[in-house]
Structures are given as C-alpha cells and as structure tokens.
Amino acid sequence: MTSEFRLPALGADMDEGTLLEWHATPGTRVKRGDVVAVVETDKGAIDVEIFMDGVLREIVVQPGTKVPVGTVLALLDVEGNTPAPSPSAAGAAEGAGRAKISPAARRRARELDVDVASLEGTGPEGAITVEDVERMMSSPRTSSPSPHPAPAKSEEGAGEGQRMREAIAAAMSRSKREIPHYYLSHTIDVTAATDWLAAHNAAAPVAQRLLFAALLIKAIAGACRELKGFSGHCRDGRYEEAPAVHVGVAVALRGGGLVAPAIMDTADKSLVALMDDFRALVTRARAGRLRASELAAPTIILTSLGEDSVDAVFPIIQPPQVAIVGAGSVADRPWVSEGAIVPRKVLTLSLGADHRVTDGRLGAQFLARIAEKLVQPGSL
Amino acid sequence: MDRDQLARRVLDLLTEIAPDVDPATVIPGIDFREQFDFDSMDTLNFAIALHRELGVEVPEAEYARLASLDKCVEYLRPKT
Numbered sequence: 001m002t003s004e005f006r007l008p009a010l011g012a013d014m015d016e017g018t019l020l021e022w023h024a025t026p027g028t029r030v031k032r033g034d035v036v037a038v039v040e041t042d043k044g045a046i047d048v049e050i051f052m053d054g055v056l057r058e059i060v061v062q063p064g065t066k067v068p069v070g071t072v073l074a075l076l077d078v079e080g081n082t083p084a085p086s087p088s089a090a091g092a093a094e095g096a097g098r099a100k101i102s103p104a105a106r107r108r109a110r111e112l113d114v115d116v117a118s119l120e121g122t123g124p125e126g127a128i129t130v131e132d133v134e135r136m137m138s139s140p141r142t143s144s145p146s147p148h149p150a151p152a153k154s155e156e157g158a159g160e161g162q163r164m165r166e167a168i169a170a171a172m173s174r175s176k177r178e179i180p181h182y183y184l185s186h187t188i189d190v191t192a193a194t195d196w197l198a199a200h201n202a203a204a205p206v207a208q209r210l211l212f213a214a215l216l217i218k219a220i221a222g223a224c225r226e227l228k229g230f231s232g233h234c235r236d237g238r239y240e241e242a243p244a245v246h247v248g249v250a251v252a253l254r255g256g257g258l259v260a261p262a263i264m265d266t267a268d269k270s271l272v273a274l275m276d277d278f279r280a281l282v283t284r285a286r287a288g289r290l291r292a293s294e295l296a297a298p299t300i301i302l303t304s305l306g307e308d309s310v311d312a313v314f315p316i317i318q319p320p321q322v323a324i325v326g327a328g329s330v331a332d333r334p335w336v337s338e339g340a341i342v343p344r345k346v347l348t349l350s351l352g353a354d355h356r357v358t359d360g361r362l363g364a365q366f367l368a369r370i371a372e373k374l375v376q377p378g379s380l
Numbered sequence: 381m382d383r384d385q386l387a388r389r390v391l392d393l394l395t396e397i398a399p400d401v402d403p404a405t406v407i408p409g410i411d412f413r414e415q416f417d418f419d420s421m422d423t424l425n426f427a428i429a430l431h432r433e434l435g436v437e438v439p440e441a442e443y444a445r446l447a448s449l450d451k452c453v454e455y456l457r458p459k460t
Contacts, residue, residue, distance in 0.1 A: 201440045206431045209440065211420050254400050254416055282421050287399040307420055 002057065005050055005074045007067060010041060010295040011260070011318065014167060017041045018066040019073065028056045030076070035291065037073060042167035043259050044288035046295065054078035164257035175319050179234075180355035183314055186367040188374065189335055191345045196377040212330060213249070213304050214275045218380045219373035220302055220325050221245045221267035227366050229358040230323040231299040239322060239357045244268075248298025248318075249278065251285040259285050260318060262297035271380055302327065312348040322354035323363075325370065347374075381460055383453060390452045393433055397425040408449040434460050 007017060017039035024036045035047040036056070054076040061073045175181075193215055201209040224231035224245045232241040246262040253259065261284075263269070263277045284290055303315050304327040313326035328348045335344035349370060353363045373380060381389065387408070394412070395403045401416050412418035426446060427438045436459045438446060445455040 198440070206437055207428050209424060209427075211424060213420075252417070254398075279421065279425060283397065283399070283425065 001078055003052060003054065003076045003078045004072045005036070005076050007039065007069050007071050007073055008048065008051075008292050008296060009069050010043070010046060010292055011171075011298075014041050014043060014069065014295075016066060016068045017046070019061050019063050020045060021063050022059060022074075024056045024074075026056055026058055030054060030056055039292075042163045043257075043295065044253075044290070046290055046292050048073075048292045050076070052076065052078055161256045164253075168257065171318060172316050175317050179317050179319060179322075181317060181352050182355055182360055182363065183350065183352055184360060184363050184367055185312055185348055185350040186364075186371060187346060187348045188371045189337070189344045190330060190347045190374055193374050193377045194330060194345045208272050208275075210271055210275050211278075213302070213327075214271055214278055215374060215377055215380055216304065216325075216327055216370075217247050217249065217263060217266060217278065217302055218269075218271055218274055219370045220300065221247050222373050222380070223366055223369035224300060225267050226369055227362065229362060230353065230366055232322060232357075233299070233320040234322050234354060234356060235320050237356065239354075242299035244299075246297045246299050248301040248321075249281065250301055250303040251282050253286060259290065259295065260298055260301050260303075261285055261290050261294035262299075264294070264297060300324065305329065312350050314350060315352040317352050317354060322357045323366075324352045325367075326350035326352070381457075383457065386457060386460060387449060387453050389434070390430075390449060390456070393429040394426065394449075397429050398422055406449055408453075411447045412449075413447065430456070436460065 010017070018041075020038040020040050022037050024030055024034075028036075030036055030050050031053050032051060033049050036050045037048045039046050039048050056074055057077050058075040059073075060075065061067055061071065067073070190212075194212065197210060197212060197215065204210075224247075228241050229239070231245045232239060234240075244265050245267045246264050247266040248260040248262045250258050250260045261281050263274060263281060266274060269277065281290075281294065298318070298321060300321060301315075301318055301324045303313055303324060305313050307329060308331075309329045311331070312328040315324040315326040317324050326349070328350075330345050330347045332343055333346040334341050335346060336342075337344070349367055351363050351367050353366075358366075391403050391406060394406070395401055398416065398418075405415075407415060412422070423443050423446065427440075427443065430446075431437050434456065436456060438455075442455075446452050
C-alpha cells in the first residue's frame with residue numbers, strides 16, 4: 001500500500017520550508033523516527049523524521065524547492081506490500097551524511113548565495129565555518145561544480161534573523177488575536193531549592209550536575225499531571241488535554257530569535273535524565289539541528305530569562321498550546337519569615353493562560369502546585 | 381601542554397559545546413558571557429567537556445574562573 005510522506009507542521013510560526021537534502025533514496029527501507037530529510041525553515045535547518053515503517057518509493061519534492069506545510073514530499077510503500085530494498089540504493093543513502101555547519105556560516109552562505117553542499121569544512125569535526133564560505137566566494141565558482149541547486153531564498157534580501165523575527169511576530173500576533181490571555185504571577189522563596197541544588201551539584205559528578213531550570217521543568221510537568229487545562233492544545237475552539245506532558249523550553253539563539261523545542265515525556269523522567277535531554281536539546285537548538293517532532297511536540301512552554309536578568313516575564317502563549325509559564329531571575333531579596341525580615345533566594349513565577357480553557361482561579365492553583373513542588377526539591 | 385596548546389584545546393572544546401560561536405572571533409581577555417551571551421547551560425556543558433577531555437573537575441563554586449579564554453588558561457594550566 002502506498003502512503004504519502006508530508007511536510008509536518010513545526011509549530012505555530014512555520015507554514016513553509018525549503019527542502020535542503022534527502023537522507024534516503026528510492027528503495028531505502030525506513031523506520032518510524034528515522035531522519036529522512038532536512039528542511040530549511042525560519043527556525044534554522046530541521047531534521048524531519050518519517051512517521052511510519054516502509055520503503056521509500058519516490059521522491060516528489062527535490063532539494064532546493066520551497067513548499068508549504070502539508071505538501072507530499074515523497075511516496076512510501078508501507079508494510080504489507082513492500083518490495084525488498086535494493087542494496088545499492090540503501091548503501092548510497094547511508095553515505096548521505098549531513099554536513100556540519102555553524103548557523104553563522106549558513107547565514108553567510110545564504111547572503112553570498114554559496115551552496116554549502118559544495119564546501120569542505122575546516123572547523124571542529126569538519127564543520128563548515130564562516131571562513132570556509134568566504135573562501136569559496138574568493139575562488140572561481142566554476143572550479144567546484146555543485147551537485148545540488150542552491151536553496152531557494154524566501155524573500156530577496158531578507159536575512160535569516162529577519163525571517164525568524166517575522167515568523168515570531170506572525171505567531172505572536174495570531175496568539176494575541178485569537179487567545180483571550182489572562183496573566184498571573186506568584187513570588188516565592190526558593191532558598192530550599194537552591195540549597196538542595198548546591199548540595200547536589202557539590203556531591204554529583206560533573207556530568208550529573210543540574211541547573212535550576214531542570215527543577216522548574218520537572219515541577220511544571222508534575223503540576224500538569226495534577227491539574228487539567230494547561231498541558232494540551234486548542235484547535236478550532238476545542239481544547240484537548242495532551243495524553244503525555246512534553247514541556248517545551250524557550251531557547252534564545254545567539255544570533256537573535258528563539259525556538260521552543262520539547263523535552264519529551266517530561267513528567268516520567270528523573271531529574272538527571274531530564275537534565276541530559278535539556279542539555280542536548282539546547283546544544284542542538286543552537287547548532288541548528290533540531291528534529292521536527294521536538295518543535296511540534298510541546299504541550300506547555302517554560303520561558304526562563306536566565307541569571308541576573310529581570311524579575312518577571314509576562315509570557316505569550318504559543319498556539320495551539322493554552323498555557324506558558326514564565327520564570328524571572330532567582331535573586332537575593334528581603335523576605336518576611338516568622339515575623340522577621342531575612343535575606344532569601346526569591347523567584348517570581350508567572351503564567352499566561354487561555355480563558356477559553358481555564359480561569360484565574362484554576363491558574364492560581366496551578367502556579368501554587370508548581371511552587372509547592374519547588375520548595376520540596378527532594379521529592380521532584 | 382604549553383600555554384598556546386592549552387588555549388587552542390580550550391577553544392576547540394568551547395566551539396564543540398557552542399557550535400554557533402565562530403572560534404576566529406573569540407577575544408581571550410573578554411568574558412564569554414559578554415562576547416556570546418554565555419549562560420549557565422553553556423558553563424555546565426563547558427565544565428563537562430573539560431572533565432571529559434582534560435580530566436579536570438571544576439567545582440560549581442569555581443565556575444567564575446572559567447569566564448574567559450585567558451582565565452581558563454590561567455586556571456587550568458597548573459592542573460593539566
């Protein structure tokens with residue numbers, strides 16, 4: 001039986017992508033979850049996984065082509081009627097590794113209209129650097145014929161940063177237009193959590209150290225399990241609670257812009273396992289190597305503005321989600337405890353949530369649940 | 381390892397954990413945080429890489445001594 005492999009949606013702010021390369025050729029046997037294509041989007045290059053087992057029959061969209069979300073990219077013979085893959089084709093696909101390239105170099109390549117597939121990297125592990133791109137420009141182009149057409153530009157003259165800014169603006173405009181937001185904030189004493197964290201990190205091997213954000217992510221996931229109406233999606237005015245909690249984390253990119261990929265099955269993970277995933281996710285987000293499933297998966301997002309920054313954030317929901325938790329900096333502040341003013345580590349949590357699904361009373365309980373878990377870090 | 385070798389090694393590790401940083405642009409005397417918005421996640425990844433590659437375990441309380449390339453070399457040299 002033939003099945004269509006379509007360009008998946010990658011979150012609210014992406015409605016098209018340019019196919020950069022295929023990691024499979026006709027005849028290649030693929031398994032659900034295999035990365036079969038790389039697509040350039042406003043959020044950088046994304047590895048796109050296939051959703052089913054089968055054998056790739058035909059590539060419909062060629063590299064260099066820009067297509068909207070939902071377009072059929074390839075045809076697949078799925079189990080039940082699958083011809084044996086030809087060994088030569090499978091071998092060719094294995095060799096089709098993806099060139100490592102820094103986002104800065106990718107941006108420069110786009111500006112200069114250089115095809116990255118034709119470059120040899122001189123950076124760490126053969127990664128293509130800005131210098132490699134610029135060197136290509138100063139040498140005669142004909143000396144190195146390109147095997148692939150250059151990726152199409154979305155808009156003439158628009159840089160990657162500008163396109164990402166436009167994508168964020170479009171998604172946030174939609175959010176503010178469609179979602180009746182309400183906002184709550186709750187300031188709490190997190191000294192117990194920071195003390196617990198410092199003790200854990202002093203005793204743990206370096207690879208098992210945690211960041212405060214890991215505690216927050218775990219506390220949010222726990223609260224989502226206890227109270228309905230915050231972890232899910234609202235489509236066409238109908239809310240559906242997600243069966244599993246996947247907390248997305250807003251990651252700022254150094255060149256500007258941000259992405260919010262998910263830590264899958266957040267509530268089921270130990271703090272150390274969650275931290276491992278969180279670290280890997282941030283590194284890949286900044287390297288421009290996220291997977292399509294991670295971008296589409298979040299059921300709720302945490303936006304944390306980091307160390308020595310602002311006191312609080314008033315977060316905007318990313319549709320089709322219905323809630324977003326914000327965290328300001330953990331700071332030393334005077335605090336009243338048992339009638340005395342004492343210095344404590346203080347954090348302001350905030351919530352942006354959707355009035356179509358919940359109201360402020362439930363939202364307040366939700367923030368209180370997160371706070372309860374944070375003050376008992378040992379039980380996370 | 382001499383000073384230059386160590387500095388190169390540290391720079392390699394830095395661009396491994398922060399692939400979006402162009403090594404050619406790193407200024408040794410300026411804090412990473414100021415140059416590339418280095419955050420607590422970057423610092424943790426850097427500490428893990430230093431432990432894995434150089435065998436140096438940097439306690440969390442001493443992360444401030446890894447703030448710039450110059451500071452890293454000064455801190456790590458007696459330990460490597």
